[in-house]
Amino acid sequence: MPRVSDIVRPAEIESILEATKEKAKDPVRVRDILAKAKERALLRHVRLDECRNEYVQGLSFEEAAILLNIDTANKELLAELLDAAHDIKEQIYGKRIVLFAPLYVCAAAVRAAVPAR
16 A cells, blocks of 8 residues: 555655746746646647546646745736636636535555444
8 A cells, every 4th residue: 555655745745836936936937838728728739549547637736836836916917817716717617616625535544543343
């Protein structure tokens, strides 16, 4: 069974977030990533036989980290991020409300939390 540390790697996540702080200050780069995200949500340039997993339309870790590092004081760029997220959500799910409540529980955590009977 994989360990949590094999799946979630906090040091790697923190490293990528730290490494992309300066890149997130570049509005041209951020806008390029937003355009790329919108384009990938449409799957126009992906052949069906290439769709082997659900992540084919995603961004790289670095691109996602850049978007996470957008300065919230930059209201214009933040608005563009929110608009892009809305457009992508509309493209994927349509005009409906979608709620997510993901719960990731590994077997080890379940065994530790549930007393044996």
